[in-house]
Amino acid sequence: MSRAVLEVRDLRVSYAHPLGVVRAVDGVSFSLAPNERFGLAGESGSGKSTMALAILRMIHPPGHIDGGRVFLDGVELSALDREAMRRLRLAGIALVPQGSMNSLNPVMRIGQQIADALADHGEALSRPVLDARIADLLPTVGLRPDVASMYPHELSGGMKQRACIAIAICLRPRVIIADEPTSALDVVVQRQVMATLARVQRDLGAAVILVGHDMGLMAQFVDRLGIMYAGRLVEVAPIGAIVTAPRHPYTRALVASLPSLEHRGRLQGIPGLAPLLRDLPRGCAFHPRCPIAGERCRQETPALRSLGTDGTVACHAAEATP
Amino acid sequence: MQAAYIARRFGVFLLIVWLAATLNFFLPKISGQDPVRTKLLQQAALGGAVQSGMEEMVKEYNTRFGLDRPLLAQYGSYLYDTAHLDFNYSIANYPRTVRELIIEALPWTVGLLATTTLLSFTIGTLLGALLAWPRSPRWLRTLMPPLWALHAIPFFLFGLILIYLFAFQVQWLPMFGGYSPGAVQGFTWRFVSDVAMHSILPALSIILVSVGGWALAMRGMMVTTMGEDYVVFAEAEGLRATTVFLRYCVRNAILPQTTALALALGQILSGAVLVEVIFGFPGIGALLFQAIQENDQFLIQGIVFTVIVALGLATLVLDIVYPWLDPRISYRKLS
Numbered sequence: 269m270s271r272a273v274l275e276v277r278d279l280r281v282s283y284a285h286p287l288g289v290v291r292a293v294d295g296v297s298f299s300l301a302p303n304e305r306f307g308l309a310g311e312s313g314s315g316k317s318t319m320a321l322a323i324l325r326m327i328h329p330p331g332h333i334d335g336g337r338v339f340l341d342g343v344e345l346s347a348l349d350r351e352a353m354r355r356l357r358l359a360g361i362a363l364v365p366q367g368s369m370n371s372l373n374p375v376m377r378i379g380q381q382i383a384d385a386l387a388d389h390g391e392a393l394s395r396p397v398l399d400a401r402i403a404d405l406l407p408t409v410g411l412r413p414d415v416a417s418m419y420p421h422e423l424s425g426g427m428k429q430r431a432c433i434a435i436a437i438c439l440r441p442r443v444i445i446a447d448e449p450t451s452a453l454d455v456v457v458q459r460q461v462m463a464t465l466a467r468v469q470r471d472l473g474a475a476v477i478l479v480g481h482d483m484g485l486m487a488q489f490v491d492r493l494g495i496m497y498a499g500r501l502v503e504v505a506p507i508g509a510i511v512t513a514p515r516h517p518y519t520r521a522l523v524a525s526l527p528s529l530e531h532r533g534r535l536q537g538i539p540g541l542a543p544l545l546r547d548l549p550r551g552c553a554f555h556p557r558c559p560i561a562g563e564r565c566r567q568e569t570p571a572l573r574s575l576g577t578d579g580t581v582a583c584h585a586a587e588a589t590p
Numbered sequence: 591m592q593a594a595y596i597a598r599r600f601g602v603f604l605l606i607v608w609l610a611a612t613l614n615f616f617l618p619k620i621s622g623q624d625p626v627r628t629k630l631l632q633q634a635a636l637g638g639a640v641q642s643g644m645e646e647m648v649k650e651y652n653t654r655f656g657l658d659r660p661l662l663a664q665y666g667s668y669l670y671d672t673a674h675l676d677f678n679y680s681i682a683n684y685p686r687t688v689r690e691l692i693i694e695a696l697p698w699t700v701g702l703l704a705t706t707t708l709l710s711f712t713i714g715t716l717l718g719a720l721l722a723w724p725r726s727p728r729w730l731r732t733l734m735p736p737l738w739a740l741h742a743i744p745f746f747l748f749g750l751i752l753i754y755l756f757a758f759q760v761q762w763l764p765m766f767g768g769y770s771p772g773a774v775q776g777f778t779w780r781f782v783s784d785v786a787m788h789s790i791l792p793a794l795s796i797i798l799v800s801v802g803g804w805a806l807a808m809r810g811m812m813v814t815t816m817g818e819d820y821v822v823f824a825e826a827e828g829l830r831a832t833t834v835f836l837r838y839c840v841r842n843a844i845l846p847q848t849t850a851l852a853l854a855l856g857q858i859l860s861g862a863v864l865v866e867v868i869f870g871f872p873g874i875g876a877l878l879f880q881a882i883q884e885n886d887q888f889l890i891q892g893i894v895f896t897v898i899v900a901l902g903l904a905t906l907v908l909d910i911v912y913p914w915l916d917p918r919i920s921y922r923k924l925s
Contacts, residue, residue, distance in 0.1 A: 324826055328724070357828030365826065370819040373838050375845075375916060384837065388829045419917045435827060 272299035272339075273475045274323075274361070274443050279336030281315070281322045284329075288546040292318040292331070294499040297572070300443065300475045305466075307478045307486040307507070309522070310496035311542050316479045317366065319496075320447045323477075324361060325353050341442060359389055362441035364433055364465070366448040366479075371432050372420040378431050379416030385435050408471070409434045410464050426457035430464060437468050444469065447479045462489055483526055487511055495519050498543055498553035501572060505579025515581040517558045552584070560585050596910055603906045608669075610898040615668050618887050619661065625681050625887045626651045655679065655888075677892030682884040688892035691877060696896075698768055699866070699873030702789055703858035706796040711851050713797070714804025719840050721805065722812030725831060734805070741802030746864035749795035753868070756791060764788050766870040792869040807850065811843035818842070845916050849908060856904030859897045 281293040293315045300306050308316050318327070325345060327333050338345040340360050345353065357363075365371040373381055379402050386393065386401070393401065403413040409430040420428055429449060436444055446465060450458035466489065469476050478490055486493055487507055494504040495518065503516040514520045521538040540557040543549055552570050555561040564584050572580045627648050634644065652658045655678065656667065671678065677688035720726040721734060740748065757765035764770065769784050815821065816839055824838045859874050866875035874893060881889035913919045 326822075326825055354828045354830070357826055359828065363823070363826035365819060365823045371823045373820045373824070373842070374918060375841055376837070384829060384833060385827045388827075388833055421918050432823070435823075 271301065273302050273304075273341060274300040274477075275339040276319075276323065277337045277339075279319065279322055279338065280334040281318050281327055281331060282334050283331045285546055290546040291499050291548070292545060293322055295336070296496075296499075296501050297336075298494055298501065298504060300477065302475060303469075303473055304492065305469065305476045305478065305490045307480070307490035307493040308496060309481055309483060309486055309493060311481060313542055313545065314496040315499040315545075316481075316496055317447055320363065320445045320477070320479050323445065324357055324363060326357075355389060358385060358436070358441060359439045360441055361443045361445060362436035362439070364429075364436045364444060364446040364449045366451060369425060369428065369452050372428060374420055377417055377419055378423075378434075381431075382416070382435055382438055385438055389439055391439075405434050405438055406431075408437070408468060410460070424457075425453050426461055429453065429461050433461075433465060433468065437472060437474075440472055441474055443475050443477065444472075445477045445479065448481075449478075450485070451480070451482075458485070465489075483522060495522065498548060499545060500553065500582065502554065502583070503579065503581045504572070505581075509579055515575060515579065515586045516554075516583045517560055517585070518554050521557075552582075599906055599909045603902045606902050607899055610902075611669065611672050611895060612665075614891050614894050614898070615665055618891065623885060623887075624648075625885050626655065626657065628885055629681055655681075672895060677895065678888040680881075680886055680889045682881070682886040682889065688889050691889060692874065692892055692896055695872060695874045695877045698871060699859060699862055699875060702792060702871065702873065703796070703862050704855065706793045707800075707851075707854050707858055709793075710797045710800040711804055711847070711854070714801040715808045715844060715847055717801065718805035718808025718810075719812050719835075719843065722809045722816065723835055723839070737798075737802035737805060739802075740798050741800070741806065743799060744864075745795050745799040746868050748799050749792065749865055749868045752791050752795050763791055768870075768872045788869075788871075792865050792871055796865060804847070804850075808843060808847055811846055812839055815839050815843040848912070848915060852904045852908035853901075856901035857897075859893075859900050 276299065277297050279293055279296045280291070283290040283292055296315075296319060298306070308319060310316050318331070321327055322333055322336075323338055323345075325333065325338075333346075336346075340356065345356065348356065372378070376384075379399070382402050382405065383398055386398070399416070402416045406413050406415055411427060411430050411434065415423065415427065415431065420431070423431065429452075433449075444465075449465065450461050453461060462485065465476070468474075476490075478486065480486060490507050492504065493507050493510045494501050495510070495516065496502070497518050503510070503514070503519045505515070510519060511523060514523050518538075521536075524536050525538060527535055538557060543553055543556070549556055549566075551567050552558070552561070552565045555565040558565065562585065568584070570582045570584050572582045574580050575586060630644060630647055630651070649658070656664060675689060677692070680686050680688050680691055683691060717730070717733070717737075720730055753765055756763045764787055768788050769775070769781065770788075773781055773784050775781055821834065821838050824834045829838075860878075862871075862873060863875035863879055865871065866873045867879050870876070874896070878890065878893045880886075881893060
């Protein structure tokens with residue numbers, strides 16, 4: 269596993285809440301190969317976005333990183349001091365934010381916001397060099413160079429998200445975490461922005477973590493998908509395997525709920541609601557909604573295990589061969 | 591585009607001033623009081639004089655002040671005079687003109703109030719921003735309860751407490767007035783330091799009371815701003831903490847504060863009445879208080895007009911400056 273760009277081991281994050289501790293991320297491990305596109309999918313509240321922030325060590329009170337280690341190119345992030353961690357953000361791991369509508373400072377020009385990012389990472393450039401750099405950067409995400417002199421409110425949603433991607437890639441990071449980058453955009457713009465993200469990822473040779481809940485988008489974009497449920501990874505497998513032969517009953521239910529072009533009929537949902545993270549059921553967190561739950565599932569929390577194929581799954585009932 | 595915007599704003603400003611001036615003229619007229627007669631009766635009562643010839647005197651003064659002409663004619667010449675900043679004679683301080691009195695009092699009020707308002711805005715806003723910032727030192731937080739308590743006290747009451755403590759008990763500072771009696775006015779070190787000594791207590795009572803308000807408002811705005819997506823993204827960009835604090839948080843949180851500052855600066859002429867009366871400070875507020883007591887109609891009108899112009903100017907300046915502070919507000923006309 270030493271060749272992994274990013275490795276996350278047993279990451280745990282909790283939030284202090286008056287009614288008890290909320291375990292938002294509970295022992296998540298995965299690793300990212302160079303150039304890989306990894307997806308993290310799950311319902312709202314399954315801990316996807318918290319994961320993204322925890323990797324960047326941006327969990328603030330009442331949240332707390334309880335444990336776990338994150339390695340970027342073999343360097344352990346939890347061992348870094350605050351200043352080193354700050355420098356590693358954007359330069360090593362960059363975030364493409366959720367909610368692009370409001371992710372840019374409304375009172376600053378786009379060019380200035382890119383300049384801020386460069387300046388605070390030690391790239392104090394002279395005005396002409398800086399302007400040239402920004403003018404080169406913007407077309408790589410499909411924006412005209414003169415966008416640099418515009419304010420965020422003068423841009424469309426898609427352009428704003430492109431500007432965010434431009435900032436994210438300006439220091440050529442090793443890993444890009446895209447946290448639901450297109451959730452605020454319509455499908456046409458969504459497709460264009462994802463194509464842009466895919467292109468810059470290839471050009472940079474960066475690995476991408478795509479966080480989201482849109483299984484269709486995941487199927488088009490990622491190589492490998494991790495399914496999160498109640499703060500845990502319940503299945504990790506190549507995207508083809510997830511779509512054609514899901515192992516975990518939750519994954520099966522997610523895939524079954526996708527509308528199909530061939531078969532008409534009622535859409536299938538997943539019965540019940542996601543559990544409260546501060547009051548998880550004993551055993552497997554999914555068992556109250558699971559159609560095949562047995563006695564063992566109510567008692568014992570399943571661990572991720574390999575099933576001989578490429579994927580891993582955390583389910584007592586999943587057989588070794590599909 | 592900008593010139594048209596500024597011209598339009600200036601037109602609105604003139605309209606407001608004209609409306610206010612008109613109200614300012616007609617309101618005292620319909621109050622039914624006769625300022626000249628009242629004043630003469632007061633003086634007669636004081637002097638114990640007989641009231642023979644009183645009617646002739648009232649008539650004579652009314653002619654001199656132009657009060658015997660038809661209302662519309664009075665209104666016309668009032669507008670003409672006001673436009674030339676001529677507010678007639680002060681009835682109570684005849685033969686001094688209202689303009690003289692206002693010009694004399696204006697520097698005192700502007701000096702005291704503008705300084706204290708700007709100071710408390712700066713201190714309070716900075717304090718509020720730091721209070722909301724998780725990385726600021728913990729001891730700062732202990733400042734907050736006393737400031738909020740002070741904010742709840744009316745400043746004239748707080749002024750009285752300060753007078754009692756520092757002017758009466760320990761006698762470090764003068765109790766009353768803008769300068770020592772008999773001091774020679776002018777830009778000498780002696781006179782300036784004398785004025786400064788006299789200003790400390792009124793300034794302190796205003797600053798200590800209002801800092802808490804500015805801090806409270808700024809802290810609230812900061813907390814909201816720090817939850818914005820662009821601040822989260824700024825942190826994810828690995829920007830320095832000071833960059834995130836100043837250019838992303840404070841820069842945005844301060845926008846509503848500047849509106850409040852402009853209004854506060856516009857109100858300094860009228861807001862100071864109580865402080866100036868308590869400290870015997872020779873400013874506009876004290877002058878207005880005296881004018882109301884003596885029913886000096888022209889002086890009241892002159893002061894109220896000055897206050898309105900000040901408020902209108904403050905909003906005018908804010909309107910012109912604001913698009914520069916917040917680019918989302920533009921000079922363009924909405925179609």
